[in-house]
Amino acid sequence: MKICAVVVTYNRLELLKLTIEKLLGQNRKLDEVIIINNASTDGTKEFLESLGDKITYVSLEKNLGGAGGFSEGIRKAYENGHDYFWIMDDDTIANEESLQKLEDALIRFNDREIGFLASNVLFKDNKPCIMNVPHLYSCEWGEFASQGYLRLEAASFVSILVNRKAVKKVGLPIKEFFIWGDDIEFTKRVSKEYECYFVTESIVHHYMNENKGVDLINEGNARVERHFYDIRNKFYVAKMNGIKSVFAYIKDIIKLDINILFKSKVGKFKKLKVVMNGFFNGIGFNPKIEYIDRK
Template sequence: MNQTVSAVLVTYNRLEMLKEAIQALQNQIVPVSHIIVVDNASENDTKEYLESLGDQIEYVRLEENLGGAGGFNKGVRYFMEHTDDEFVWLMDDDTMVHPDTLQNLLTFANEKKDFGFLASDVRWTDGHRAKMNQPAPMNRLHVIPEDQVEPVQLQNATFVSLLVKREIVAQIGLPITDFFIWGDDIEYTERAGRVAPGYFVPSAKVTHKMGTNVGSSLLNDGPNRTPRYYYSYRNKGYYVRKRDWYRKNRARLRTLAEYWQIKLSKTDRKAEKLAVMKKGMKAGKTFNPVIEFANKKESK
């Protein structure tokens, strides 16, 4: 089995973190074939550093910030159109892979073969699970313990060390640029999961170097992040429509519960938060972005 891998790393103005992430990719026990760095129009210091790496990386610089979603769209497109690698490995610039992460993902890939995606066990800097990247098993009443050893089938996963086969990308297309931020990974892995099952691989650990280990919460988040939740609720409106009847209505009830939790709370800026949520939910009813597909790789 051809186990060549392109790593796609999306970055925006976090140079020191980016340097560490690239170094971690270069230190894999099983080497990656290509390191594709998608730069979302960062400042010149990032540009100059990435250009200085020469042929150590494939540098894809965007003219404007397309958000994480647009960055992953461009990165997966580059993988499909400019490499022959069998797998694409997706991550942000604050994802620190361990030396054996890729080795363990590929070991499972070689055993299982039929899968839509493989997701790592994402830990925070203290070694506990990163709350932003909790694995989502098929039975959402079940919580995957931190000492899990055996792989588990998932409903979806995040773009924090996610492995996808070329043939799956060819069937389902690219991540949706119009998502901008939030939910692009959930939508994409659920799209892949409709072709073949996705799995959590607990031996393939990575460290997610977020500033704090918290999940996303419109109720508790600060004023600078509140406007971003528009994308969360708009995008959710789209991908929830693709689910089966039970999961679709369960998600809608959860969103309704979030609305009333905020409405009945004593949170600061309550009116602003409810307005952002309602605006996103309304937009999500008609949000219907186009799914793009990569062109065939050009012959040299």
């Protein structure tokens, strides 16, 4: 089978260098490494040019966010004829056996249609990375738990191996999400059609600055505006899941506003403004899923 890596990068050159080094040093050699450069301004383009034919890279004219970058990267991997796409951020540091363990799982499940496999994502201190804890399928371990494979409903774009057939059937990640939620929305689409698993022995490390999840209440002022996308994108997902999900989402927004007022220590009104902007933009936010090769 042909497997390529798809990495999206934006202004994290030193981490990208380490990510690429680990990809090129895999026990199971990759057939191609595709880097999507999201209009970085830190010398990333020049570095990628210096690597010659070791990698394939695409330098975008503007930053499309993680969602747009992964959409472009998966499209490129599909067009280049690969069977599986190993997707990750530019701060994902793989062990030399990370891909081999994912391929071993594919061989184990060769009698089943697998949509994606997710690695075991750890923080730099070897504790589970909170941002990347996957969603179990129906809150069950699954029949292969004793073998180290847990059935999944969704996972993040930090080391997942996606089947080409799944992309053809369910379409690309929604590029208009820009950041936040695109990976969960996409992998849930896949898991509705195919079996998907968490591979405990495929370990990667996520070199985030801090091991924490999305938390607008305790967020500092510098990153507050980014939460606009989280609020807006979740509204889209709620609408796609029906009226009950919309009412549950509205209830969550009201609860979030109350918690910001009473628990946030800085930037309360700035945070409330971001929530309201995300909410009202979400009302009319209805991007279409893009499909490729639907002949």
